[in-house]
Amino acid sequence: MHDTKQIQVTRSSMPDFEEYMEEIRPIWESHWLTNMGPKHRALQEALLEYLGVEQLELFTNGHMAIELTLQALELEGEVLTTPFTFASTTHAIVRNRLDPVFCDIDPVTFTLDPGKLEERITDRTCAILPVHVYGNICDTDGIEAIARKHGLKVVYDACHTFGETVDGKGAGTFGDVSCFSFHATKVFNTIEGGAACFREERLAKKLYELKDFGIHGPEEVSAVGANAKMNEFCAAMGLCNLRHVDREIEKRKRADERYRSHLEGIPGLQLNAVQPGVRSNYGYFPVIFDPEVFGADRDQVFEALAEQGIMARKYFYPLTSAFSAFSGKYDPAETPVALEVSRRVLTLPMFADLHMEDVDRICEIVLGCSR
Numbered sequence: 296m297h298d299t300k301q302i303q304v305t306r307s308s309m310p311d312f313e314e315y316m317e318e319i320r321p322i323w324e325s326h327w328l329t330n331m332g333p334k335h336r337a338l339q340e341a342l343l344e345y346l347g348v349e350q351l352e353l354f355t356n357g358h359m360a361i362e363l364t365l366q367a368l369e370l371e372g373e374v375l376t377t378p379f380t381f382a383s384t385t386h387a388i389v390r391n392r393l394d395p396v397f398c399d400i401d402p403v404t405f406t407l408d409p410g411k412l413e414e415r416i417t418d419r420t421c422a423i424l425p426v427h428v429y430g431n432i433c434d435t436d437g438i439e440a441i442a443r444k445h446g447l448k449v450v451y452d453a454c455h456t457f458g459e460t461v462d463g464k465g466a467g468t469f470g471d472v473s474c475f476s477f478h479a480t481k482v483f484n485t486i487e488g489g490a491a492c493f494r495e496e497r498l499a500k501k502l503y504e505l506k507d508f509g510i511h512g513p514e515e516v517s518a519v520g521a522n523a524k525m526n527e528f529c530a531a532m533g534l535c536n537l538r539h540v541d542r543e544i545e546k547r548k549r550a551d552e553r554y555r556s557h558l559e560g561i562p563g564l565q566l567n568a569v570q571p572g573v574r575s576n577y578g579y580f581p582v583i584f585d586p587e588v589f590g591a592d593r594d595q596v597f598e599a600l601a602e603q604g605i606m607a608r609k610y611f612y613p614l615t616s617a618f619s620a621f622s623g624k625y626d627p628a629e630t631p632v633a634l635e636v637s638r639r640v641l642t643l644p645m646f647a648d649l650h651m652e653d654v655d656r657i658c659e660i661v662l663g664c665s666r
């Protein structure tokens with residue numbers, strides 16, 4: 296019985312049906328479905344407070360938050376970034392007609408290694424786009440020192456860090472802009488959604504207009520914007536989920552601890568490092584397999600789990616620099632650490648309602664591969 300149950304890598308957090316119905320009831324009275332209505336405003340206010348940021352603009356998804364942020368900053372030239380990320384990060388650069396320049400990552404946090412940035416800076420470099428991978432906070436001091444020295448903008452892909460704090464400071468307070476995703480698979484979701492967080496007031500108006508076709512006034516369109524507005528139903532979902540997100544993170548923490556109780560200290564396995572001063576959101580449970588030491592490689596573990604109906608994920612694999620979309624324009628071998636991690640990493644199922652017995656069973660299968 297137990298063995299036939301499928302376990303996905305993630306499972307979306309949802310409020311009670313009645314709670315959501317109550318939240319969307321006013322929409323039936325107002326007929327205001329989208330275009331920055333009351334739910335949109337309420338969620339924006341609630342998130343400013345929860346995330347502890349000065350300014351926040353909502354978007355239809357995390358990707359458009361990043362893409363339109365790069366447009367709003369009026370960048371030109373090359374952007375230093377990591378290939379160890381989701382397609383979105385690199386696509387946001389390329390879709391803005393900017394050139395990604397891939398730099399290598401730190402083998403412990405899997406985030407951009409500041410020591411690898413300066414050698415790739417040219418007179419065309421305009422910005423750095425780092426990613427807080429698996430909720431691991433980048434070396435923000437190191438990155439921002441280089442940015443200041445060379446006059447570069449810094450936009451963080453903070454899609455993995457919802458609700459995290461660093462020494463009590465919100466994870467969305469770093470750089471010129473930090474972008475979050477509220478996709479269904481993330482720690483906090485609005486079904487689809489995202490936000491850009493920043494300080495500069497001027498950016499707020501610009502991003503607001505860019506997500507609405509660049510419409511500046513009833514008779515003026517002053518920029519070539521997109522349609523990236525969050526609708527009222529998604530905002531309502533966010534308002535509900537936000538009420539429960541701390542408890543959801545607490546439940547994820549218990550799953551994280553259970554995984555660690557089985558996998559910590561096993562030769563050939565590297566787990567996500569615990570960063571001092573960081574309140575984690577336990578969004579992912581990545582494991583790096585060293586096949587020589589562990590006795591099985593990542594793909595063998597992936598297959599063994601799949602045979603038992605457990606859907607782990609090769610995340611991130613392949614590197615974005617290896618995507619066929621770029622037809623060999625970039626060389627993944629230029630970032631050897633990222634390349635190796637992408638070949639060895641497997642993220643195990645992680646969500647708030649994951650049962651402890653399932654964590655036990657997953658670990659038993661993983662550890663069984665080494666024999």
Ligand SMILES: *Cc1c(COP(=O)(O)O)cnc(C)c1O
Nearest residue numbers: 356357358381383454476477478
């Ligand atoms: C989810 C994610 C995105 C994109 O967010 P969407 O809301 O799905 O558009 C971008 N970068 C990273 C690292 C992500 O995990």
